[in-house]
Amino acid sequence: MKATLIYGAGDVRVEDVPDPKLQHSTDALVRVLRTCVCGSDLWPYGSNPTSEHGDRIGHEFLGVIEETGSAVSGFKPGDVVVAPFVWSDNTCDFCAEGLQTSCRHGGFWAAGDVDGGQGEAVRVPQAAGTLVKLPVGEDSALLPSLLTLSDVFPTGHHCAVTAGVNQRTTVTVVGDGAVGLSAVLAARRLGAERIILMGRHADRTDLGRDFGATDVVAERGDEGVERVRELTRGDGTHRVLECVGTKPALETAFGVTRKGGAVSRVGMPQYEEGPIGFDPMFFGNMTLTGGVAPARAYIEELLPDVLEGKVEPGKVFDRTVRLDEVPEGYRAMANREALKVLVRP
Amino acid sequence: MKATLIYGAGDVRVEDVPDPKLQHSTDALVRVLRTCVCGSDLWPYGSNPTSEHGDRIGHEFLGVIEETGSAVSGFKPGDVVVAPFVWSDNTCDFCAEGLQTSCRHGGFWAAGDVDGGQGEAVRVPQAAGTLVKLPVGEDSALLPSLLTLSDVFPTGHHCAVTAGVNQRTTVTVVGDGAVGLSAVLAARRLGAERIILMGRHADRTDLGRDFGATDVVAERGDEGVERVRELTRGDGTHRVLECVGTKPALETAFGVTRKGGAVSRVGMPQYEEGPIGFDPMFFGNMTLTGGVAPARAYIEELLPDVLEGKVEPGKVFDRTVRLDEVPEGYRAMANREALKVLVRP
Known part of the structure; x- marks a missing residue:
C-alpha cells in the first residue's frame, strides 16, 4: 500500500x-x-x-x-x-x-x-x-x-475544559491555527459569551468569528496584550487558551490572564522552561494547565x-x-x- | 512605640x-x-x-x-x-x-x-x-x-485547595518548614489519607506525622523522587504541595506528580522561569497552580x-x-x- x-x-x-x-x-x-x-x-x-x-x-x-x-x-x-x-x-x-x-x-x-x-x-x-x-x-x-x-476538535475542547471555560467566564484564544479556531468553537459550545481571538490572518479570524469569537485582536506581543486589556477593563480574561506552543505565545497568554484565572495550553511546547515566576503568575494566582489532549x-x-x-x-x-x-x-x-x-x- | x-x-x-x-x-x-x-x-x-x-x-x-x-x-x-x-x-x-x-x-x-x-x-x-x-x-x-x-495555616490550606486535595487523592508535600507542615495539616483536614512528607529535619517531620503525614521521605532531588515513586507504584501522587519556593523544589514536585495531577505552590518563587516543557508536565497533563494565598x-x-x-x-x-x-x-x-x-x- x-x-x-x-x-x-x-x-x-x-x-x-x-x-x-x-x-x-x-x-x-x-x-x-x-x-x-x-x-x-x-x-x-x-x-x-x-x-x-x-x-x-x-x-x-x-x-x-x-x-x-x-x-x-x-x-x-x-x-x-x-x-x-x-x-x-x-x-x-x-x-x-x-x-x-x-x-x-x-x-x-x-x-x-x-x-x-x-x-x-x-x-x-x-x-x-x-x-x-x-x-x-x-x-x-x-x-x-x-x-x-x-x-483538532477534542484538542480545542480539552483546552477549554481544562481551563475551566463556562457560561460565566471570559475567554482569550491565542492563535488562529486550526487548534485555536477549534478552541474558539469549543469555548462557545461550553457557553462562553465573550471570546477574544488573537490572530492576524483575516481569513482565519473570519472563520473564528463564525465559530463564536466576539472580538479579534490582530496585534501581537506587548501590543496585543495591551489591546486585550483595553477590551477587558484592564483585567484580562478569566480563561486563556494558548494554542500555539511557543514561548512568546505563552508570555502573551499570561499577559492577558485575569488574576485568579487560568492558562491552558495544548500546542506542543517548543520550550523547556517558561515564565512562571512571581509576576504575574504567582502573585496573580494564575494556573497553568492543559497538555496533550x-x-x-x-x-x-x-x-x-x-x-x-x-x-x-x-x-x-x-x-x-x-x-x-x-x-x-x-x-x-x-x-x-x-x-x-x-x-x- | x-x-x-x-x-x-x-x-x-x-x-x-x-x-x-x-x-x-x-x-x-x-x-x-x-x-x-x-x-x-x-x-x-x-x-x-x-x-x-x-x-x-x-x-x-x-x-x-x-x-x-x-x-x-x-x-x-x-x-x-x-x-x-x-x-x-x-x-x-x-x-x-x-x-x-x-x-x-x-x-x-x-x-x-x-x-x-x-x-x-x-x-x-x-x-x-x-x-x-x-x-x-x-x-x-x-x-x-x-x-x-x-x-501560615491558610497558606497551607490554599495550597491543598488549589491543588484539589480531597478524600480520593494521594498527596506529597515538598518541604518541612512551617508552611509545608501546615499544608500537611490542611491536606489531612480535607480528607487525604495518604500524605507523603518530603523533609529531612526529624523534629519537623515528627510534627508532620502528628499533623497527618503517613510517610516521610528524607532524601532530596532525584533520590527523593525515586523514593516517592517507590511508595506509589512508580506513579507519584495526584496532588503535590510545593512549600519551599526554589526551583529544585519545583523540579522535585513535578518529578513526584502522577500524570493528570497537579502541583500547587505557595512558597514565594525564587526563580523567573521554571520547568514546564513537554516532559513531564505537558505530556503528563500536569497542572501548576497556587500562588500568594x-x-x-x-x-x-x-x-x-x-x-x-x-x-x-x-x-x-x-x-x-x-x-x-x-x-x-x-x-x-x-x-x-x-x-x-x-x-x-
Missing part, C-alpha cells in the same frame, strides 16, 4: 510500504477514508534531521474496518470508525480517569511498528479501546467534521453535536488533496497557504 | 517609631498581642541591600482593637482580632471571588505608610474588610493557633476547627521571644534552630 514517510525537514514522500496485517488478537485493520495534516506534523517537517530510511507519519484518520482480531468486540468489517491521535486500551486506570494519552498499554501512531495515519490503511492496536464507531456511510458529507474528532475521552461527548450539525469543526479544512499530493499539502500548510489539509487516499 | 525594622541582610532592629494614628475613616488601630516571623521574611533577611533608614517588616499579627474610624462597623475597642497578611476591602469583585490578595483597594503590610506587623501596634487600613473578630480573650491559650490564621478568604472556614481544638496549627511555633528579641528570632529561624518564632510584644 501507499503511505507517507518523512525523510527530514521539508522532505515528505508517499511510497510503497508493506500492507498492514493483524499482529495481535486486539488489533483491527482499517482502510483509511480520510486523513489530514496536523499543525504538530509541521514541527518535524520544519526541523527533522535527514533520515535514510524515512519514518511513517500522520496520526489523524477515519476509515472502514476491514478485519478484526479475535479479541476485538463491538466492531465488524464495514463499520466506519474514527481513531483518536493516541491509541489506548480504554480500560486501565488512566483511561478510566479520561487520560487515555497516559494509557498503560497505549502508544502513538507512526512509532515503532505501528502505522502512521497518512496512508491507505492502518493496523490499529487495542482496537476495541481505541476506535469509536460512527453511524454514517463511507460517503457521508460529515466525514471532514467527523475526522476532526481524531485530534486525551481525544478519546471526548469523542462520545462531541459526536452528537457533529452528527446533528450543531457544530461544524470540519470547516478548518480549506484544502483537500489525494494521498500522492500529501507533500504539496505539507508545503501549503508550512507556507500558511492552507489552514489545514484534508487527505482522501 | 517599638517596631521591627530591617536595615539589610542579617540586620533587623527593634526601634522607636511614631505611634500609629487613624488616617482614614476606614482605619482601625490594633494593639498587637502576638506576631511572628515568617519564612518569607527570611528572603529579605538573607538578601536585602543595606538601607540607611530601615524598612518596617512583619505581616502576621493578632491583637486588640483600640480605636476605629467612623466608617468601620462591626468592631469595637476591646475586640480581639486577627489580620490576614494582605489587607483588603473584602467587597470588590476580586474579594467577592475569594481573591483578597488582588483586592482593588488593598495592599501589603509594611509598605508605603502602612505599619508592619512586628511591632506594638498597627494602623489597619480597610479594617472592616481586613480584620476578623476572634471570640476569645487576650489571654487565651489558643492565641498561637489563632495567629496562624494570619498566614488569599488568607482572608479562608479564616471563617478554618476558625471553628481551631476554636474547637480539632486542629492545632500553632504547634509550628517552637520558640517564643519578646519584641526586643526579634533579631534573635530571625537569627534562629535563618539558622534553622527554630521552625517558627512567636513574638509577644
Whole structure:
C-alpha cells in the first residue's frame, strides 16, 4: 500500500510500504477514508534531521474496518470508525480517569511498528479501546467534521475544559491555527459569551468569528496584550487558551490572564522552561494547565453535536488533496497557504 | 512605640517609631498581642541591600482593637482580632471571588505608610474588610493557633485547595518548614489519607506525622523522587504541595506528580522561569497552580476547627521571644534552630 514517510525537514514522500496485517488478537485493520495534516506534523517537517530510511507519519484518520482480531468486540468489517491521535486500551486506570494519552498499554501512531495515519490503511492496536464507531456511510458529507474528532476538535475542547471555560467566564484564544479556531468553537459550545481571538490572518479570524469569537485582536506581543486589556477593563480574561506552543505565545497568554484565572495550553511546547515566576503568575494566582489532549475521552461527548450539525469543526479544512499530493499539502500548510489539509487516499 | 525594622541582610532592629494614628475613616488601630516571623521574611533577611533608614517588616499579627474610624462597623475597642497578611476591602469583585490578595483597594503590610506587623501596634487600613473578630480573650491559650490564621495555616490550606486535595487523592508535600507542615495539616483536614512528607529535619517531620503525614521521605532531588515513586507504584501522587519556593523544589514536585495531577505552590518563587516543557508536565497533563494565598478568604472556614481544638496549627511555633528579641528570632529561624518564632510584644 501507499503511505507517507518523512525523510527530514521539508522532505515528505508517499511510497510503497508493506500492507498492514493483524499482529495481535486486539488489533483491527482499517482502510483509511480520510486523513489530514496536523499543525504538530509541521514541527518535524520544519526541523527533522535527514533520515535514510524515512519514518511513517500522520496520526489523524477515519476509515472502514476491514478485519478484526479475535479479541476485538463491538466492531465488524464495514463499520466506519474514527481513531483518536493516541491509541489506548480504554480500560486501565488512566483511561478510566479520561487520560487515555497516559494509557498503560497505549502508544502513538507512526512509532515503532505501528502505522502512521497518512496512508491507505492502518493496523490499529487495542482496537476495541481505541476506535469509536460512527453511524454514517463511507460517503457521508460529515466525514471532514467527523475526522476532526481524531485530534483538532477534542484538542480545542480539552483546552477549554481544562481551563475551566463556562457560561460565566471570559475567554482569550491565542492563535488562529486550526487548534485555536477549534478552541474558539469549543469555548462557545461550553457557553462562553465573550471570546477574544488573537490572530492576524483575516481569513482565519473570519472563520473564528463564525465559530463564536466576539472580538479579534490582530496585534501581537506587548501590543496585543495591551489591546486585550483595553477590551477587558484592564483585567484580562478569566480563561486563556494558548494554542500555539511557543514561548512568546505563552508570555502573551499570561499577559492577558485575569488574576485568579487560568492558562491552558495544548500546542506542543517548543520550550523547556517558561515564565512562571512571581509576576504575574504567582502573585496573580494564575494556573497553568492543559497538555496533550486525551481525544478519546471526548469523542462520545462531541459526536452528537457533529452528527446533528450543531457544530461544524470540519470547516478548518480549506484544502483537500489525494494521498500522492500529501507533500504539496505539507508545503501549503508550512507556507500558511492552507489552514489545514484534508487527505482522501 | 517599638517596631521591627530591617536595615539589610542579617540586620533587623527593634526601634522607636511614631505611634500609629487613624488616617482614614476606614482605619482601625490594633494593639498587637502576638506576631511572628515568617519564612518569607527570611528572603529579605538573607538578601536585602543595606538601607540607611530601615524598612518596617512583619505581616502576621493578632491583637486588640483600640480605636476605629467612623466608617468601620462591626468592631469595637476591646475586640480581639486577627489580620490576614494582605489587607483588603473584602467587597470588590476580586474579594467577592475569594481573591483578597488582588483586592482593588488593598495592599501589603509594611509598605508605603502602612505599619508592619512586628511591632506594638498597627494602623489597619480597610479594617472592616481586613480584620476578623476572634471570640476569645487576650489571654487565651489558643492565641498561637489563632495567629496562624494570619498566614501560615491558610497558606497551607490554599495550597491543598488549589491543588484539589480531597478524600480520593494521594498527596506529597515538598518541604518541612512551617508552611509545608501546615499544608500537611490542611491536606489531612480535607480528607487525604495518604500524605507523603518530603523533609529531612526529624523534629519537623515528627510534627508532620502528628499533623497527618503517613510517610516521610528524607532524601532530596532525584533520590527523593525515586523514593516517592517507590511508595506509589512508580506513579507519584495526584496532588503535590510545593512549600519551599526554589526551583529544585519545583523540579522535585513535578518529578513526584502522577500524570493528570497537579502541583500547587505557595512558597514565594525564587526563580523567573521554571520547568514546564513537554516532559513531564505537558505530556503528563500536569497542572501548576497556587500562588500568594488569599488568607482572608479562608479564616471563617478554618476558625471553628481551631476554636474547637480539632486542629492545632500553632504547634509550628517552637520558640517564643519578646519584641526586643526579634533579631534573635530571625537569627534562629535563618539558622534553622527554630521552625517558627512567636513574638509577644
